[in-house]
Amino acid sequence: MLKPRLTIKYPWKLEIGDHAWIGEGVWIDNLVAVAIGPHCCISQGAMLLCGNHDYRSTTFDLLQGEVVLEAGVWIGARAVVGPESTCESHSVLALGSVARGRLKAWTVYRGNPAVPVRDRTMRDLP
Numbered sequence: 130m131l132k133p134r135l136t137i138k139y140p141w142k143l144e145i146g147d148h149a150w151i152g153e154g155v156w157i158d159n160l161v162a163v164a165i166g167p168h169c170c171i172s173q174g175a176m177l178l179c180g181n182h183d184y185r186s187t188t189f190d191l192l193q194g195e196v197v198l199e200a201g202v203w204i205g206a207r208a209v210v211g212p213e214s215t216c217e218s219h220s221v222l223a224l225g226s227v228a229r230g231r232l233k234a235w236t237v238y239r240g241n242p243a244v245p246v247r248d249r250t251m252r253d254l255p
Contacts, residue, residue, distance in 0.1 A: 142160075160193050203222070209227045228243035
C-alpha cells in the first residue's frame with residue numbers, strides 16, 4: 130500500500146517487500162539502497178534518510194549509508210531513520226523518534242536519540 134504524497138528520490142534504489150504499508154507524506158531520501166521488508170509499516174510523515182554531511186570537513190562532504198527495515202518493522206508517524214541504520218525484525222520506532230544505527234529485533238524504541246523502552250510482544254486478536 131503506497132499512500133498519497135510519498136516522495137522517493139531514486140525508485141530504482143528501493144526494494145519493498147510484500148504487504149508493506151507506506152503512509153501519506155513519507156519521504157524516502159534514498160541516495161543509496163533502501164530495503165523495506167515484508168509486512169513493514171512506515172507511518173505518516175516518517176523519513177528514511179541515507180545522506181548526511183561531514184560538518185568537520187571544510188568542503189561539507191556528503192556521507193551516505195544504506196537503510197534496512199527487516200520484516201514486520203513499524204516506523205511511527207514523523208519518526209526519522211538515519212543513514213547506516215538497520216531496524217531488525219519487528220522492531221518499533223515510536224512517534225517522532227530519531228534513530229541511527231541498529232535497532233534490535235522485537236524491541237520498541239522512543240526518543241531523540243531513540244533508546245529501547247520495552248520488548249515488543251504480540252497478542253492474538255479476540
